[in-house]
Amino acid sequence: MRQAVILSAGLGTRIAIVARGYPKATVTTGTRPALISQIQQLHRAGVRRVVVVHAPGDDRHILPLLARAFGGAEVEFLLAVQPRPAGPLDALACASEHLSDGDLTLVLGDTLVSDFAELPPDAVGIGRVETAREFCLVEADPSGHIVGYEDKPDREGASDDAVVGVYRFADGALMRQLLDEASTHGGGELSDLLARYGRRRPLSAVRVRGWQDLGSYDRYLAANRASLLGRAGHRFTVVDDGSVIKSGNPALIAAQVRWFRALPQTAAGLAPRLLEAGEGWHRTELLDYPSLAQLLLYEPLPPATWSLLLTRLLGVMEECLWGPTRRKSPELAVWCERVYIAKTEDRLAAWALWEQIRSRAFVVNGATVPSFDELWPHAVAQLQAVAASATYSSVIHADMTFSNILLARGFGMFKLLDPGSAFSNRPGGDIRYDLAKLRQSYAGGYDALRENLFQLDRTGAGRWELRVFPRPSPITVTADEVIAAAGYDLTAVRLLEAVQFVSMVPLHHENPDRQLALYLRGLQLLTAVLEGDPHALPRA
Incomplete structure (x- = not known):
């Protein structure tokens, strides 16, 4: 049975403006909480056992959310608590007792990708970042195998080789063993664990599609804007003046424009204001309410x-x-x-x-x-x-x-x-x-x-x-x-x-x-x- 661990014990202080005291895992991007998006993608990839590592007290929010969204799914959920903020390696160690010997996917709680199925066994997801100094970078040989890690390098500029926060390990038993050894020898960074695993089983650097990082407010804003959903073939673009442009099928757009303009004065506040429209697009005010x-x-x-x-x-x-x-x-x-x-x-x-x-x-x-x-x-x-x-x-x-x-x-x-x-x-x-x-x-x-x-x-x-x-x-x-x-x-x-x-x-x-x-x-x-x-x- 494929298993996964989601590290969601962070306090979310950098996105506190949207977390508002709730667990970071429950913060909504687009139309649903980040944790729901992660589990839905993991389920599509074949994962049927998920361990969620959380901060003390967060289970009172996470458990009802999982029960509500996945009550009818054939997925086993386990929760593990990280008593105090001590980094992702410590959070993973808190889940070690729940790990089985098989295939293991590891996901950081502030990371979304388009499709976990694209990540093969023994691989680390990588992507492009504009600020390399905020990420862990990898160095790979010509075959794509990782030969080194550089945590938050002290240099400016972009990089195409940043670790994005998704990992897949073919040998869960080896990972559990390495976690026990790390605990005995005083921990370290997650990159240290990856390096030790890679010496036993080489890890490949694999580029992932649709990576969205929720780790800071500016990156959360970018992810949330990119997550707006519409009918197939339609696109939404958020404008900084507080409006949103919808573009797509000209016939549907024209029908929607007619609807906005046909609203009686009694219903003027029942829909977002239509600001302007053209062939195949219209612009309306943006509303940030739950559906x-x-x-x-x-x-x-x-x-x-x-x-x-x-x-x-x-x-x-x-x-x-x-x-x-x-x-x-x-x-x-x-x-x-x-x-x-x-x-x-x-x-x-x-x-x-x-x-x-x-x-x-x-x-x-x-x-x-x-x-x-x-x-x-x-x-x-x-x-x-x-x-x-x-x-x-x-x-x-x-x-x-x-x-x-x-x-x-x-x-x-x-x-x-x-x-x-x-x-x-x-x-x-x-x-x-x-x-x-x-x-x-x-x-x-x-x-x-x-x-x-x-x-x-x-x-x-x-x-x-x-x-x-x-x-x-x-x-x-x-x-x-x-x-x-x-x-x-x-x-x-x-x-x-x-x-x-x-x-x-x-x-x-x-x-x-x-x-x-x-x-x-x-x-x-x-x-x-x-x-x-x-x-x-x-x-x-």
Whole structure:
């Protein structure tokens, strides 16, 4: 079993402005805590046993975070405490009792990389730095084997050979032995341990992609700016004046610009201000609030708080956006059929696997799921009924998943990001579309899939095990009650939720596993709705 040790016992004093008294491992970069990003990447690389070394008392924050984000993952977590700050070698020694004989990956708590799988056994990750004197540098022979280390050299300038804080050792038993010897002889630096290991088993210097260093505030800022996520093919650029430029698909950008400009005065504060726009780009103000997805995935909020938040969210949407823009629309039924039926069929037709997969039935997590071709005619009949019941059109967001809803938690105010493209010339549509997007997050696990917090394994011909790491949502019943209490047909919302899962599959072409996971999840939900099962997925 591959194992890893993450050294997260540092006090984080250099990034105290963002840590705010919490463990450095829980500081968010992009959309999630650094520790979650590290473990997710390690899991993808095949690691199934993780030791987290932490400072005294930090376990009260780290344990709930791991339980929440990885409660359904097949990963063994162990914690080891470093009683006092004494450097990375001492921190690693604190974990030595938990080390087994096999493959060991070592990660410093302030280091992120794109893919741990790129690091072969007996290798040290290296990268380029602009300030060599702040890092340990390596010297390698022509074959790439490390022949020397230089800790924080007293010279200016850049270097391409800095140790970035990720290491992989093929022999965990040897590492444990060397740690015991280092403890007996008075410790030293981590580079000393690397040199001793390298004399027994040569270590290679390997360049890693996507290295981000969170060890100081300026480097944290650079990493956080680089971590902004958007739809595939879109790019965000943070501007120092407090704005962010989004660039990408011109049609989607144009649709988003129309949405911003169509907001009524009552909803002027419900989204970031649109500052300017051009062909294929727009610039809006930058907002630094957590998303509802972050709160659901990583913070243990009680159901009563979620009930309050969602009740307030629906109330704000009705008062500020849906209500003021509501109008009777004879064309809405046509809009619904186009978006719910035609768009789904058009999108799936563009999926490279579509003709191979559309007629296949599956067994997912032990339960039989009919093929799309078998389910779709029945779904279309119900979607047509949903469309026929649509009378009043409102300006909708059209991608109102939890990831696109920010919360100013001290004031209970919401900000909507990244509107969708379900509208063409005007941003009007069926409110139930927005509600279904909400349900994708609080019931369907969409945000966990989007964050790659899942594992998809083929267990036989047509048989798949889909394991979503966060436990089943604890707020599904609460949120469903809020939507029903607002007067909406929950069955129609669940049907649209299922169709949206299937419809969005081609949009995630950068990750084929996620595409298949979304497709299987959509078929699960669609089967349940059509069969009248109120509980399509396990409930907390």
